[in-house]
Amino acid sequence: MPYRVGIDLGGTKTEVIVLDGSGRVLLRERRPTPRGDYRSSLELIRALAHEADRVTGVPHPVGVGIPGSESPATGLIRNANSTWLNGRPLRADLEETLGRPVRLANDANCFALSEAMDGAGRGAESVFGVIAGTGTGAGIVIGGKVRTGANRIAGEWGHNPFPWPEPHELPGPACYCGRHGCLETWLSGPGLAADHRRTTGTDLTAEAIAARAAAGDPDCRATLDRHAGRMARGLAHVINILDPEIIVLGGGLSNLAHLYDEVPKRWGSWIFSDVVRTRLLPPLHGDSSGVRGAAWLWNE
Numbered sequence: 001m002p003y004r005v006g007i008d009l010g011g012t013k014t015e016v017i018v019l020d021g022s023g024r025v026l027l028r029e030r031r032p033t034p035r036g037d038y039r040s041s042l043e044l045i046r047a048l049a050h051e052a053d054r055v056t057g058v059p060h061p062v063g064v065g066i067p068g069s070e071s072p073a074t075g076l077i078r079n080a081n082s083t084w085l086n087g088r089p090l091r092a093d094l095e096e097t098l099g100r101p102v103r104l105a106n107d108a109n110c111f112a113l114s115e116a117m118d119g120a121g122r123g124a125e126s127v128f129g130v131i132a133g134t135g136t137g138a139g140i141v142i143g144g145k146v147r148t149g150a151n152r153i154a155g156e157w158g159h160n161p162f163p164w165p166e167p168h169e170l171p172g173p174a175c176y177c178g179r180h181g182c183l184e185t186w187l188s189g190p191g192l193a194a195d196h197r198r199t200t201g202t203d204l205t206a207e208a209i210a211a212r213a214a215a216g217d218p219d220c221r222a223t224l225d226r227h228a229g230r231m232a233r234g235l236a237h238v239i240n241i242l243d244p245e246i247i248v249l250g251g252g253l254s255n256l257a258h259l260y261d262e263v264p265k266r267w268g269s270w271i272f273s274d275v276v277r278t279r280l281l282p283p284l285h286g287d288s289s290g291v292r293g294a295a296w297l298w299n300e
Contacts, residue, residue: 003056006295007045008065008107009033011082014041016048017291018055023118027055028288038084042097049098061101063297064094065110065290069152081135103297107131108155109146110293111250111283112139117296119284121246128244129289130157130235133251136184136191140242144299158184162230163237164270186230189252196223210256228262235263236270239278250283250290 003026004019010033018027029051034040045064053059068080070091077085094102105113112121112129121127127141136158140147147154159182162172172181173194185191189206197203200219204212213220235247249259260280268276283289 003060004063004295004298005049005052005056005060006063006065006110006291006293006297007048008110008291008294009041009045009067009082009085010107010290011035011067014044014048015288015291016052017288017295018052019292019295023292025288027052028291033082035082036084038088041084042093045094046097049100059098059100061103061298062094062098063103063105063110063294064091065105065107065294066090067107069106069148070104072150072152105146105148105294105297106137106139106155107290108137108250109139109141109148110291110297111289112141112155112248112293113146113296114285114289114293115248115250115283116141116144116246117293117299119289119292120248120281122284124245126242126244126246128155128238128242128247130247130249131251132187132231132249132253133189136188136251138238140244146297157234157238158182158188160237162186162234164233183234187227187234187253192223192227192253195226196220199223199226206253224256224258225262228259229266231259232263232266233270235280236267239267239271239273239276244278247278247280248283249280254282 002021006017008015013030014033015030067082068077071078075089077088077090080086091102091104108131115121115129116127129139131137138155138157140155159177162181162183173185174180175182175185192206196209209220213224264280
């Protein structure tokens with residue numbers, strides 16, 4: 001396949017990319033997502049696909065990353081925080097709108113696939129790709145293929161209970177999914193900010209906490225330290241079950257450089273092994289990994 005075309009349908013922006021056979025970027029363009037408008041979202045994807053056609057010369061199959069998943073029972077979208085997609089036959093509608101085959105995947109799966117194919121996890125047999133930003137999710141790639149599972153929920157790490165909680169961490173913060181103490185409520189950017197607010201009474205964003213910690217603020221440093229310890233517990237749970245060679249962090253919190261030293265120093269206390277060879281790495285492709293992974297869905 002001489003070209004691969006990917007589109008990332010995000011909550012605030014929608015992006016298209018065209019890769020050549022070697023993975024070189026020939027086109028990358030972003031446009032604002034028409035929030036709350038399903039039909040306009042379809043039209044935007046059609047416009048971006050036509051931009052890709054100008055580069056490739058002929059229409060190509062398209063991979064699309066979405067913030068949700070397709071039900072294997074109904075073909076309808078579910079669990080999307082871009083709620084106007086939920087309950088819609090998105091893949092069927094896109095194939096009709098674009099007049100070509102479409103493959104859909106969760107955006108975390110796309111991120112993991114991108115980093116496994118030609119990113120930080122290149123050459124590894126197994127890669128666990130984490131997105132820690134507004135929410136917390138993950139994707140699993142083994143042997144260059146995304147593992148979606150029987151229910152297409154493989155990698156839904158963020159909505160599992162936080163492991164090995166201390167007494168003061170119970171029952172955990174309320175999660176939008178209706179439960180308490182999900183990993184997302186501790187490890188996401190808003191989760192980090194909420195922990196700082198509960199502890200200090202000061203309302204700061206995750207970015208502001210990181211900046212103040214770098215400037216020497218002891219409260220902000222303590223918040224980042226607690227977060228690193230919780231990330232270590234969360235990822236230790238993954239290593240005990242999946243035992244990946246590489247874990248790649250994505251999302252806004254992947255920019256917290258201390259995580260790559262502090263988390264591996266700590267996770268051994270909870271990993272059921274005498275040695276831990278799993279490596280924790282930052283993404284090679286940064287915020288373009290999601291859309292690159294959508295293009296790699298057509299890796300046949």
